[in-house]
Amino acid sequence: MSQADDPATGTVGDLGEFALIGRATAGRIHPPSVAIGPGDDAAVIAAPDSRVVVTTDMLVEGRHFRLDWSSHHDVGRKAIAQNAADIAAMGARCTGFLVSMSCPSTTAVSDVDALTAGLWAEATRVGASIVGGDVTGGDRLVLSITALGDLEGRPPVLRSGARPGDVLALSGPTGRSAAGWALYEAGSATYPDLLAAHRVPTPDPADGPAAARAGASSMCDVSDGVIGDAGHLSAMSAVRLDISAADMEIPEDVVQAGIELGVDPLHWALGGGEDHVLLATFASDDVPTGWRRIGSVSAGTGVTVDGVRWEGPAAWTSF
Amino acid sequence: MSQADDPATGTVGDLGEFALIGRATAGRIHPPSVAIGPGDDAAVIAAPDSRVVVTTDMLVEGRHFRLDWSSHHDVGRKAIAQNAADIAAMGARCTGFLVSMSCPSTTAVSDVDALTAGLWAEATRVGASIVGGDVTGGDRLVLSITALGDLEGRPPVLRSGARPGDVLALSGPTGRSAAGWALYEAGSATYPDLLAAHRVPTPDPADGPAAARAGASSMCDVSDGVIGDAGHLSAMSAVRLDISAADMEIPEDVVQAGIELGVDPLHWALGGGEDHVLLATFASDDVPTGWRRIGSVSAGTGVTVDGVRWEGPAAWTSF
Incomplete structure (x- = not known):
């Protein structure tokens, strides 16, 4: 492939939404608990406990991360890590993540690839995968992560249960x-x-x-x-x-x-x-x-x- | 309360994150399937089917909606509706929504109240509630919605199952x-x-x-x-x-x-x-x-x- 044909040297605007999603999802390995991964109207994942733990965080460039300090890979990892921590804080195990991203059309595909690699690296580290998401244009990089978890039969650990003597x-x-x-x-x-x-x-x-x-x-x-x-x-x-x-x-x-x-x-x-x-x-x-x-x-x-x-x-x- | 003390006449920046979340969540009615609603590290909702259907969309002001055409109430309703449609498209019933919002600190609290009312109106119309979310500052209004659903024992309806003769x-x-x-x-x-x-x-x-x-x-x-x-x-x-x-x-x-x-x-x-x-x-x-x-x-x-x-x-x- 010549450099001119290599999408990794282009921008998100050149590549388009569907090709961008393809790069983020194609060939990825999901745990068996992911019944339906990205590509349909919604994902379907196992909730063996018959309850699901769910949390979300939004990260805005310049406010929650700085691209002069952090690489795109770092930003992806941290975005997943902070949501995984909210699942862990309920006493649950992470079962899946959704990632929405807004970025300028001039964003380099290689930067989005690095971000995606970071998201996947951290999702994998905590035992899960990225089961869905959305990408759209916007003035600056905004990430929104949703994490899901399973309580494995235990009651959730709430903020409200501390007792004198603990x-x-x-x-x-x-x-x-x-x-x-x-x-x-x-x-x-x-x-x-x-x-x-x-x-x-x-x-x-x-x-x-x-x-x-x-x-x-x-x-x-x-x-x-x-x-x-x-x-x-x-x-x-x-x-x-x-x-x-x-x-x-x-x-x-x-x-x-x-x-x-x-x-x-x-x-x-x-x-x-x-x-x-x-x-x-x-x-x-x-x-x-x-x-x-x-x-x-x-x-x-x-x-x-x-x-x-x-x-x-x-x-x-x-x- | 004098007008000067009424938070509804102020801005999001005056009010702050925690008070804003309080206005969006206090006194809301959740279905019995919501075990833990907003206010902890994560929500816990019933997944009676032992699988959970999940989808997400991000909406950016000026790209997905225009505040000169749509009221904040409309924007909130549409944001929920389009995610609810993705759950419905799998053949599932909506069980809960998470909402993340980024907006300028100069945003009027009354506009966020209207947005919140719209989000809740539509979530209620489809039989569910808003179980969690995040709010943060940013240059313009960005909404990220995650919807969860239950398959009620049925297989998900995928995009891939059409057969000649149908x-x-x-x-x-x-x-x-x-x-x-x-x-x-x-x-x-x-x-x-x-x-x-x-x-x-x-x-x-x-x-x-x-x-x-x-x-x-x-x-x-x-x-x-x-x-x-x-x-x-x-x-x-x-x-x-x-x-x-x-x-x-x-x-x-x-x-x-x-x-x-x-x-x-x-x-x-x-x-x-x-x-x-x-x-x-x-x-x-x-x-x-x-x-x-x-x-x-x-x-x-x-x-x-x-x-x-x-x-x-x-x-x-x-x-």
Whole structure:
């Protein structure tokens, strides 16, 4: 094929909607649970539990991601990862994703190919596939992801079930995405793992079902920051959550990045969002292996750190 | 409450994401099949068939709708209706919708309220509710809708099942949306029902399950126009579809609008999209009551009208 004939060197406008969908879907491998994949009016996927867990997020270029920091592949991966985390936060296993995309007709097909590869890579990593979607023109890149999940016979783990006497725990470290963001802002390339953690969070998709099996009483993923998300659990469970600062895990590279940038790394760990690890409450003996206790649940309202209301940076806002 | 304190007179930016979500979700009535509605990390809805049907569409202001023609209420209704039609086209019943919205922070809260009311009105009309979503800032209004459905124990009706000897049938008239569009373009207000049909299609949500019960061999909804959508059935079923022009239903107001604008109304009926009625094939004796036979299925490829390849206007393109 000559270069002039190779669609990968052209634009989305040259290629057209149907050929673009063909590139995104042709030859992809779906799990056996996908009865009908892309190409019909709708997809059909197994819901063995006879209930389906479903969530959606919209990502807007310049607001949720920056194409000067993140590759199209990264953007695709992160878009899937943050929706997968919402499924995990219910204690469910991901069963499928739908992806809608709006982009300018001048967008390079190679960029869309990279985005698609990232979407598929992360969907596959969490054990699922992309079963449908939509593409359309628009002024800038907008992605909308819907994730579906299965509860495998368990009750969903809600935000509202925390009880006084429970312990508060995290499935992994927080603040890595916020530290990476701060490094990008400062133009520093010193800690590539933190930059990567900001571009693409990679929580373990098994953590949500494991927490549910262990009897988690409430759970959410850390998208707004530990303080902000603890606030959601506190408000919806009508309990007080007290976080012990000394119990927060601060990875060594986050400590070092804090020194480089003159930031208390505890602020990233408590206030930074988008790590997409899980924050949950458990009866004291039920905390799963690999989780870290960071606090306690008591009667009352609100979130405190070492008994004091947190005065650090506010959570993410959409407007 | 003084006017200054009334959030309905303010903007989305004044109100903020969480209050906006609160206005869209508080006090809404969900069917009993919605186990967990909005407010947690994800929703949980019943999937009694142990399979879930799922589809998504993205609508961009200025491309899929015009706010000088359509009210925000209309836009909300149409966004749900076109996704509900994709569920119906599989022979399924709608069980829930998710809605993501991006809009400028300067958007009036009253406009979002009207949009939300339209979304809810149409979701309710088709027997379901809005179980989740996302709102975020952006340059212009972008909506992404995901619809879920249940097959009630039936096999899905695919695009690929048409067989030579079947008949081709429509669940309702086509061309009304296209006629309405042409009237808007011409600045005519002569046929308000056609203008309304363009703003909000209102197919009967029972048509899809009824067609499936009747044994439809293939089906899709008319979004790209009868010719374009028949082309999808033809290609995926590897059959030839021949449409009889004399059998197309042309409502009297469409005929009159054609005279006013100097357009052959058959072009609207065959080439116009967005009516979202259903196009299906059946064994000759199986066509359900209320459907209209418009053609036949034979061995071969492609779509013809009265035996001749159609040379009318092309279908909708996204770029």
